[in-house]
Amino acid sequence: MEFKTLGNAQSIQQQSNKLIIVTAEAEAHVTVYSPAVIRINVTQPPDNADTSFAVIQEPDSSPIQYTEIDDEIIINTAALTLRITKTPLRFAFYTPDGQLLSRDDERFGVTWQNSKVINHRQLQSQEKFIGLGEKTGNLNRRSSSYVNWNTDAVNYASASDPLYESFPFFIGIHSGLTYGLFLDNTHKSYFDFGASTDDQFMSLGADDGDLNYYFFGAQTVAGIIEDYTWLTGRMKMPPLWSLGYQQCRWSYMSAQEVLDVASKFRELNIPADVMYCDIDYMEGFKIFTWNKETFAEPKHFLDKLKAMNFKLVTIVDPGIKVEEGYQQYDEGVERGYFATYPNGENYVGEVWPGRCHFPDFFREDVCEWWGAAFTALTEPGVEGFWNDMNEPAVWNQNMPSIVKFGDKFMPEVRNVYGMQMARATYEGTRKLLGNKRPFVLTRAAYSGTQRYSAVWTGDNTATDEHLLLGARLVNSLGLSGMANVGVDIGGFSGNPTPELMVRWNSLGTYTPMYRNHAIQFSDYREPWQYGPENQELIKKSIEQRYRLLPYLYATFYQTHQTGLPVCRSLAIDYTHDDNIYLEDYQNQFLFGDTLLVAPVVSKVLTAKVYLPKGKWYRISTDEKFEGGREYEVDAPLNDLPVFAKASGVIIMQEVTQSTQEAGNGIMEIHVWNGPESNSFLYYEDDGSSYDYEQGAYHKRLIIYDHLKKSIILSDAEGSYTSKFTQVQVVLHGFEQVAMLEPVKYSKDEMVIRYR
Numbered sequence: 001m002e003f004k005t006l007g008n009a010q011s012i013q014q015q016s017n018k019l020i021i022v023t024a025e026a027e028a029h030v031t032v033y034s035p036a037v038i039r040i041n042v043t044q045p046p047d048n049a050d051t052s053f054a055v056i057q058e059p060d061s062s063p064i065q066y067t068e069i070d071d072e073i074i075i076n077t078a079a080l081t082l083r084i085t086k087t088p089l090r091f092a093f094y095t096p097d098g099q100l101l102s103r104d105d106e107r108f109g110v111t112w113q114n115s116k117v118i119n120h121r122q123l124q125s126q127e128k129f130i131g132l133g134e135k136t137g138n139l140n141r142r143s144s145s146y147v148n149w150n151t152d153a154v155n156y157a158s159a160s161d162p163l164y165e166s167f168p169f170f171i172g173i174h175s176g177l178t179y180g181l182f183l184d185n186t187h188k189s190y191f192d193f194g195a196s197t198d199d200q201f202m203s204l205g206a207d208d209g210d211l212n213y214y215f216f217g218a219q220t221v222a223g224i225i226e227d228y229t230w231l232t233g234r235m236k237m238p239p240l241w242s243l244g245y246q247q248c249r250w251s252y253m254s255a256q257e258v259l260d261v262a263s264k265f266r267e268l269n270i271p272a273d274v275m276y277c278d279i280d281y282m283e284g285f286k287i288f289t290w291n292k293e294t295f296a297e298p299k300h301f302l303d304k305l306k307a308m309n310f311k312l313v314t315i316v317d318p319g320i321k322v323e324e325g326y327q328q329y330d331e332g333v334e335r336g337y338f339a340t341y342p343n344g345e346n347y348v349g350e351v352w353p354g355r356c357h358f359p360d361f362f363r364e365d366v367c368e369w370w371g372a373a374f375t376a377l378t379e380p381g382v383e384g385f386w387n388d389m390n391e392p393a394v395w396n397q398n399m400p401s402i403v404k405f406g407d408k409f410m411p412e413v414r415n416v417y418g419m420q421m422a423r424a425t426y427e428g429t430r431k432l433l434g435n436k437r438p439f440v441l442t443r444a445a446y447s448g449t450q451r452y453s454a455v456w457t458g459d460n461t462a463t464d465e466h467l468l469l470g471a472r473l474v475n476s477l478g479l480s481g482m483a484n485v486g487v488d489i490g491g492f493s494g495n496p497t498p499e500l501m502v503r504w505n506s507l508g509t510y511t512p513m514y515r516n517h518a519i520q521f522s523d524y525r526e527p528w529q530y531g532p533e534n535q536e537l538i539k540k541s542i543e544q545r546y547r548l549l550p551y552l553y554a555t556f557y558q559t560h561q562t563g564l565p566v567c568r569s570l571a572i573d574y575t576h577d578d579n580i581y582l583e584d585y586q587n588q589f590l591f592g593d594t595l596l597v598a599p600v601v602s603k604v605l606t607a608k609v610y611l612p613k614g615k616w617y618r619i620s621t622d623e624k625f626e627g628g629r630e631y632e633v634d635a636p637l638n639d640l641p642v643f644a645k646a647s648g649v650i651i652m653q654e655v656t657q658s659t660q661e662a663g664n665g666i667m668e669i670h671v672w673n674g675p676e677s678n679s680f681l682y683y684e685d686d687g688s689s690y691d692y693e694q695g696a697y698h699k700r701l702i703i704y705d706h707l708k709k710s711i712i713l714s715d716a717e718g719s720y721t722s723k724f725t726q727v728q729v730v731l732h733g734f735e736q737v738a739m740l741e742p743v744k745y746s747k748d749e750m751v752i753r754y755r
């Protein structure tokens, strides 16, 4: 095995906004993207193409400023100091006032073993690591190691790695400081947070390609996420209907069965917005077809769903069945749209349809062709598109490494295949749906996928352990720029006990995407399958979700604007509080600005929770708690421990059966008594079009002013008229009044006083 080290800086050249440092083995290119974002690309041989699937920003174009003193090159920005040592070439990042954030290990720095490149970095005392997207294990990833290699992780366990998605981005925390690091390399990549190194160093790298990373220097976790999502993009506003309750199953076997389930929701007054068709709606699993017997009249079927205020999401897999006469096969073969072997033959792998070819989503013409084929689904009225098996998965899970996508071999692009399928799906269906927002859901992803799609955490299992793991996965994805996440509520594999189903639904209320899904041949999972009492409890959870939708939608707007996720690991707001990383508390999170959720397993009826500094109220009872300590609280199946922050403001509404119903027009502003003023950014739009990009929204601050004893609604901005006609303030934890009389809702400033 050939071993190389980076060696000494031999020459330094400035090329406009880039500093190029040449060693005997490689070149290091340094560029500044913003004061808090510096890129270092160690490349060997120099890669001039410099393309990225993830990054959507360009570096600052002004000439890079640096000073050379003896053996050092120093780059100062308003937010970071980069000190580069020339012999040997090493990089060290500091705050502007000289506190060390992160640096190369002085001995090993960057090394190569054949094509594999690894960066060894000094571990700091008590350093913690969070993020890395869809990874099992603890919130604090210290002493663990991970591989990024998108995998169909059938039946994954609570320590399995890798899973379906790759987000090679983490945040380091030590000495009251924070930094972030994004390794933008799509090859199989490796992160070792001091797992087996006697605490000497941590490392990151990849099988091949450049040691190409972006360093983030913001001094809050929220600031780092904001910068990372500035660099890699943020989500658009999701269609409002996708935030309602979603009912899925592998599979509802006929249009009639889907309609029956949908009407049962309406009959029982259990709110729901979305039904799914898993793979059995197709003719022989051929993508873009409908089964001629069981889904004989798609338009008719969709019209009936529509009349019940339901939307439909249909699954699509990448594998195109090898079968002459099947349109996608014929066109794809004729035009050379599929992945090939090096001799030009189309690669064949087996999945659901049998022998399949795989579209080359790295080509624009292929993406356009793929996108246009969705007319088979959009014409009858489908608006949601579920991308599965795009790791890409083939039976027996070993696509040969000689498979080529254009001029690239599989190992180089595997981790971005799913992302490109999701992009093609999003862009294609967006064109077909006119001004309507498509909903795209993908299983495989890479950094930046948040621009196109939501994700779910694949094939989890109906166990308590997976309920807790799911909470950590959602939160870790949120730390990594992917905020729109769901887990299969109830657990995909196996059958949940009624208690687990009830408990998991109560958590589903507080996840970005709330979808009930189950494996083939498992027990039916709809809310009415567990007896009348449990049905009532599950219904309560779903109703709570619909009550919270105005708050949730405005929280999604925050994500759209800043990248801050919907479900927020406590590491975002309470970064330097060691307690939140403890095993007992690491699953807790904030849902939006105000609500703290403590996931609880189904087998216990009391729970240990940790409330960070400040004051908190249990939302079900308004009982007050002093933060900064742990509590043992009641956690019966009908009352998941959820706490509101003192001074917190959330917006609720009456329960409707679907997001498409108008509701009673009353905006409820809930406020929990607290010692300081606070505000919430309320946001509303039509929930379905892109008109908000042209100003068709309704946005205002809702301020709790404890000195003036007032709730103030600032002047509303935007041209959209709110659906609310009245506003009612609901006070929690105040001595005097609980619920004020509703008053007329106005877009001009409103001041509502309480005693």
Ligand code: MIG
Pocket (backbone or CB within 6 Å): 249, 250, 278, 279, 315, 388, 389, 443, 458, 459, 517, 518, 519
């Ligand atoms: O080989 O479409 O993760 O949600 O129900 C299994 C059938 C394929 C895997 C997905 C799951 C879906 C299932 N799919």
